[in-house]
Structures are given as C-alpha cells and as structure tokens.
Amino acid sequence: MTNTTVTTSTANLGGSEALQTEERSALAWAISDTLVLTRRNLLHLVRQPQLLVFTFIQPVMFTLLFRYVFGGAIQTGSVAYVNFLMPGIFVQTVVFGSTATGIGLAEDLATGVVDRFRSLPMSRLAVLAGRTLADLTRNTFVVALMTVIGLLVGFRPSGGITGFALGSVMILLAAFSLSWVFALVGLKAANAEAAQAVAFPLIFPLTFASSAFVPVQTMPGWLQAFAKHQPITVIIDSVRGLMAGPVEAAALRKQGLLNASTGTSTVLALLWIAAILATAAPTAVRWYRQAT
Amino acid sequence: MFDDARSSSTPAGGPRTPSPSKPAPAIEAHGITKRYGDVTALGGVDLSIPTGTVLGLLGPNGAGKTTMVRALTTTLIPDEGRATVLGHDVVTEADAVRKVIGLAGQYAAVDELLTGQENLEMIGRLAHLSRKVVARRATELLDQFDLADAGGRPAKTYSGGMRRRLDLAAALVHKPPVLFLDEPTTGLDPKSRSDLWEVIRQLVADGTTLLLTTQYLEEADLLADEIVVIDHGLAIARGTAAELKRQLGATVLEVNLVDSRAATAALAELQEVPGAEGSPEQDGTMVRLATADGPATAMAVLRSLDAAKIGVAGLALREPSLDDVFLSLTGHAAEETADTPQEATS
Numbered sequence: 180m181t182n183t184t185v186t187t188s189t190a191n192l193g194g195s196e197a198l199q200t201e202e203r204s205a206l207a208w209a210i211s212d213t214l215v216l217t218r219r220n221l222l223h224l225v226r227q228p229q230l231l232v233f234t235f236i237q238p239v240m241f242t243l244l245f246r247y248v249f250g251g252a253i254q255t256g257s258v259a260y261v262n263f264l265m266p267g268i269f270v271q272t273v274v275f276g277s278t279a280t281g282i283g284l285a286e287d288l289a290t291g292v293v294d295r296f297r298s299l300p301m302s303r304l305a306v307l308a309g310r311t312l313a314d315l316t317r318n319t320f321v322v323a324l325m326t327v328i329g330l331l332v333g334f335r336p337s338g339g340i341t342g343f344a345l346g347s348v349m350i351l352l353a354a355f356s357l358s359w360v361f362a363l364v365g366l367k368a369a370n371a372e373a374a375q376a377v378a379f380p381l382i383f384p385l386t387f388a389s390s391a392f393v394p395v396q397t398m399p400g401w402l403q404a405f406a407k408h409q410p411i412t413v414i415i416d417s418v419r420g421l422m423a424g425p426v427e428a429a430a431l432r433k434q435g436l437l438n439a440s441t442g443t444s445t446v447l448a449l450l451w452i453a454a455i456l457a458t459a460a461p462t463a464v465r466w467y468r469q470a471t
Numbered sequence: 472m473f474d475d476a477r478s479s480s481t482p483a484g485g486p487r488t489p490s491p492s493k494p495a496p497a498i499e500a501h502g503i504t505k506r507y508g509d510v511t512a513l514g515g516v517d518l519s520i521p522t523g524t525v526l527g528l529l530g531p532n533g534a535g536k537t538t539m540v541r542a543l544t545t546t547l548i549p550d551e552g553r554a555t556v557l558g559h560d561v562v563t564e565a566d567a568v569r570k571v572i573g574l575a576g577q578y579a580a581v582d583e584l585l586t587g588q589e590n591l592e593m594i595g596r597l598a599h600l601s602r603k604v605v606a607r608r609a610t611e612l613l614d615q616f617d618l619a620d621a622g623g624r625p626a627k628t629y630s631g632g633m634r635r636r637l638d639l640a641a642a643l644v645h646k647p648p649v650l651f652l653d654e655p656t657t658g659l660d661p662k663s664r665s666d667l668w669e670v671i672r673q674l675v676a677d678g679t680t681l682l683l684t685t686q687y688l689e690e691a692d693l694l695a696d697e698i699v700v701i702d703h704g705l706a707i708a709r710g711t712a713a714e715l716k717r718q719l720g721a722t723v724l725e726v727n728l729v730d731s732r733a734a735t736a737a738l739a740e741l742q743e744v745p746g747a748e749g750s751p752e753q754d755g756t757m758v759r760l761a762t763a764d765g766p767a768t769a770m771a772v773l774r775s776l777d778a779a780k781i782g783v784a785g786l787a788l789r790e791p792s793l794d795d796v797f798l799s800l801t802g803h804a805a806e807e808t809a810d811t812p813q814e815a816t817s
Contacts, residue, residue: 297546
C-alpha cells in the first residue's frame with residue numbers, strides 16, 4: 180500500500196462510530212440473514228459443478244444397477260420392478276444428499292467462517308436454516324433430474340401427476356428433516372471428512388435394510404422386524420403408494436410389496452418427519468449456540 | 472527502536488502514551504476464565520483498553536490469545552469473569568456488542584468460492600446494513616485495500632496477502648469502532664506485513680480502538696500503546712513496550728577502554744555518574760553500567776572520562792529487546808511452540 184492510498188483513506192477505513200444499520204424487525208432480519216446464507220450456499224454448489232456431477236452420478240448408477248443388473252432377479256409380481264424401484268431410489272438419493280448438510284456445516288466451522296458469523300449481529304438460526312434450505316433446494320433439483328432418468332429407464336408411475344407430486348413433496352419433507360439430523364453430525368464433527376465418516380454408517384443400514392430396492396418380506400425375520408418399521412421404509416412405502424396411485428398400490432399391498440395402506444404409511448411418515456424435525460432442529464440450534 | 476524516535480517519525484498511528492486523563496475504556500474484562508476439560512485456556516485474565524488506543528496481546532501459540540479474543544467477540548461464552556465492549560456486556564448484551572465490533576481472524580475467514588465483492592456484500596448484509604450502503608461500502612473497501620481489480624474474482628484465486636486484506640476489509644464493512652485482529656500478519660511476507668501495519672495505523676488514526684494479538688514482539692512494539700504478555704492462559708506482564716523493557720532491567724551501557732589498567736581507572740572514576748543504577752562492573756577492558764536513561768548517562772560518562780583523561784576505545788548502549796523480556800518472564804522464547812499445547816480453539 181503506497182502512502183498516497185493511506186492518505187486518501189483517512190475518512191473511510193474506520194472510525195469511532197459504526198455505520199447505521201437498517202431498521203427492521205428481528206423476524207425480518209432472521210429471514211433476510213437466512214436467505215443471504217441460502218444464496219451463499221447455493222453459489223457454492225453452482226461454483227463447484229464437479230461436486231454437483233458427483234451428486235448425480237451415484238443415484239444414476241444405482242438406478243442402472245438395480246434396473247438392469249439386479250432387477251431381473253427381484254420379484255415384484257404384477258408390478259413392473261422399475262415402478263417399484265424408483266420411489267426407493269428417490270428416497271435413497273435425498274438421504275445420501277442430506278449428509279451434505281453436515282459436511283458443509285463442519286467445513287464452515289473448521290475454516291473459521293462461522294466464527295465471523297458469530298461475531299455479527301445476525302440471527303443465530305440463520306447459519307443452520309440457510310444450510311438446510313440450500314440443501315432442500317439442491318435436493319429438489321436432484322429429484323427432478325432423477326425423475327428424468329427414471330422416465331428414460333421406463334418408470335411409469337400409475338398415480339399420475341397428482342400422485343407423483345404428492346410423493347415428491349413427501350421425499351423433500353423427509354430430506355429436509357434428515358438435513359437437520361446431519362446438521363447435528365456436522366456441529367459435533369471436527370471437519371468435513373469426520374462428518375462424512377460418521378454419516379455413512381448411519382445412512383447405510385437405514386437405506387439398504389429398507390424397502391428401497393427389494394421387498395422387505397424376502398429378508399430374514401430378525402431383519403424384517405427392523406426393516407419394516409424403520410422410518411426410511413415407512414417414508415419409501417408412503418412415496419411408493421402415492422406415486423403408484425390407489426389401484427396399483429392395492430396390487431402392491433396384496434402381493435406384500437407394501438407394508439401398509441398408503442394412508443397409514445403417509446400418516447406414519449409425516450409423524451416420523453415431524454418427530455425428527457421437532458427433535459433435531461431445536462437440538463441443532465442449541466448445539467450451535469453452545470459450540471465453542 | 473525507541474519510543475521517542477518512533478513517535479516523531481510516524482505521527483499518524485504510531486504508539487502514543489495514553490494521555491494523563493484517560494478516556495473511558497472501550498474494552499474492559501475481569502477474570503475471564505475458560506476451561507476445556509482439564510485444560511485451562513484462560514485462567515482469569517483482566518484487560519482494560521482505553522478508547523482509541525491499541526492493546527497488543529502478546530504470547531506464543533497456545534497461550535490463550537485466540538480464546539481471549541473469542542470471549543470478547545461473543546463467539547464463546549467464558550466460564551467465569553465479566554467483560555464489556557463500549558459498555559455492553561459480552562454475554563447478556565451480545566447483540567449490542569456485535570454491532571460495534573469487527574473481527575479478523577488468524578485464518579483469513581474469507582469465502583473462497585465467492586468473489587471479493589460478494590464476500591464484502593454478504594458480511595455487510597449480515598451486519599444489517601442496507602443494500603445501498605453495503606454496495607457503496609464494498610466498492611470503497613476494495614479500492615482502499617488494492618483489491619478493486621480482483622473484486623470480481625473468486626477469493627480462492629487470491630494470494631495470501633490479498634486474502635488477509637479481504638478478511639480485514641470484511642471486518643471493517645460496518646466501520647466498527649472496536650476492532651479485534653487475531654494474529655493479522657502471521658504467515659505473511661514482509662511486504663504484505665508492513666502494508667497491513669500501515670492500514671492498522673490508519674485505522675487507529677481514524678479513532679478505532681484495537682485489540683491485536685501477535686506472536687511477533689516487533690509487531691507489538693511497533694503498533695501497541697500497551698502490551699499484555701500472556702502465557703498459558705495468564706497475563707504475566709503488562710505495560711508499554713518501554714515499561715516492559717524497564718521491568719527486565721535498565722539499558723546497559725558498555726564502555727570499552729584501551730586496556731585493563733585504563734578500565735580499572737575508569738571504574739573508579741565512574742562510581743558516581745549521574746543516572747547510573749547500582750555500581751559499575753569491570754569485565755576485562757570493559758566497564759558495564761546499568762542506567763534508566765542511556766543517552767544522558769552516556770554523555771555523563773564520556774564527560775567524566777574525558778575530564779580524567781582516560782581514553783575510550785568504544786561505547787555501546789544495549790537496549791533489552793522484548794525477546795529478552797519474554798524470555799525472562801516465561802523462561803522460554805516467544806517463538807518456541809513445540810512443547811506448548813495447541814491453541815485450545817480454532
């Protein structure tokens with residue numbers, strides 16, 4: 180910095196009075212802070228296209244693997260396996276995707292960005308809400324893309340647009356609630372790698388010991404007990420029922436490919452999501468406040 | 472480096488001795504304590520920083536400097552103790568504190584994927600400035616910090632010095648009257664370091680109160696009005712650079728004589744020199760003398776030796792360095808980091 184720069188800067192660099200902040204209600208600022216950080220997190224996604232591609236490759240590979248390699252060996256009776264499979268793939272995709280919430284949060288904590296945020300008069304909720312909202316947006320795009328992939332490999336949901344739309348809402352609600360669970364992981368992990376290492380053993384049994392890829396009834400009894408009742412199966416069953424529409428859902432149920440009626444699994448799924456949100460979100464906010 | 476020499480060469484931001492009628496403290500802390508399990512990061516630290524002055528928190532890695540900054544910037548809650556910034560309690564009135572402080576950390580907390588402009592605008596919005604003010608201020612700061620050309624590029628393309636400038640600019644977005652700089656020049660090359668010093672002097676000249684942590688004695692000596700030496704979570708010494716040097720002992724005046732006979736004669740002659748502290752000592756052809764005022768005593772010594780017709784071969788004034796101060800206070804050198812615990816945070 181030359182002397183000239185320094186002389187001209189006198190009036191502008193610092194001073195004994197802070198700049199006047201804009202007058203708004205606390206709620207309005209909390210929303211503004213959250214949106215500022217949501218935008219920041221989405222810019223991160225857009226500017227790391229290689230990561231975005233990676234996010235897509237995995238579910239596409241699972242789709243191809245189960246549709247064309249394993250699918251022929253999995254019996255789904257009168258219902259085409261691809262129609263059974265895709266709701267499972269959708270849910271698996273957003274479950275895996277929700278771990279990104281924890282990884283991103285752990286990274287921000289490790290790099291000191293969060294320390295700066297904490298020193299600002301911004302909403303304490305915004306760092307977490309900005310993160311989970313950005314991940315919800317990302318999951319929306321991923322589900323849209325996976326829908327295209329599904330259609331390409333022959334997915335023809337009988338529930339029509341309405342059933343598909345309702346199913347998609349369920350998927351995104353589930354994704355949002357799980358983001359808060361992985362936010363907890365991110366808050367306690369030392370760095371992004373550690374968050375990832377903790378997340379994987381959590382999501383692996385939940386997605387594979389579920390009704391995502393195979394009918395639960397083919398599993399051994401002890402595993403069925405877990406697989407039938409764990410939340411991911413309940414959510415997948417609800418999405419599967421909604422997307423299949425009443426007629427096909429009834430056929431699936433008759434053949435033991437759905438564990439409950441669409442209505443029952445949807446109510447149960449919503450209860451699970453509400454319970455997860457009601458537990459994880461306040462805990463995450465408390466941990467964020469306490470984390471030092 | 473001497474106080475008087477420095478203040479005349481850098482009138483704008485060089486260290487000034489606080490005026491006799493001290494202004495109200497901008498930062499006040501009493502007994503700040505923070506423990507992590509068995510590790511005591513801070514063991515009850517007191518600080519008082521008068522408005523418009525610079526306090527240098529000096530210590531090695533793991534001394535507790537960052538923890539102290541975090542306690543004062545509301546980013547951690549101390550286990551014990553109380554602190555206020557411009558009269559606002561850092562725990563119970565954290566939001567009021569956050570409106571008046573700026574923080575630039577040890578690890579430039581810039582968002583690598585955002586451009587310089589976006590970084591500043593984001594922080595400005597999160598500091599609750601209006602869009603209009605934020606846009607103007609971002610442009611202004613990019614100009615001031617020589618980042619105008621790089622403002623549209625992602626920060627990951629910046630050099631270390633540029634990142635640090637952007638980080639400091641981000642801390643200044645809302646023109647905070649109280650600024651915390653946690654090791655602002657650690658890891659910077661000499662040119663970037665002196666550039667940052669210039670900016671810091673400018674900020675202080677503008678009236679900003681500054682708490683600066685550093686491992687560099689030179690930096691504390693150069694920028695701070697008052698220095699607090701911190702080690703293992705405790706403030707072990709405080710005062711101006713000059714006072715700390717005095718604490719170690721006075722300036723040493725070394726007179727070299729032509730031979731040891733002349734030295735013995737000089738020793739006898741110098742028993743009653745004005746300004747000398749204690750008795751002079753002879754060491755071969757050299758006579759050593761402690762004094763509080765080096766130059767004046769040197770003059771007196773030369774005058775009396777000249778009057779006694781004793782030839783002088785050489786004369787040296789040795790000022791104790793802050794390194795000496797640190798070594799004598801802590802028993803280990805300031806830069807020594809190998810066996811000290813990691814900074815408990817960050």
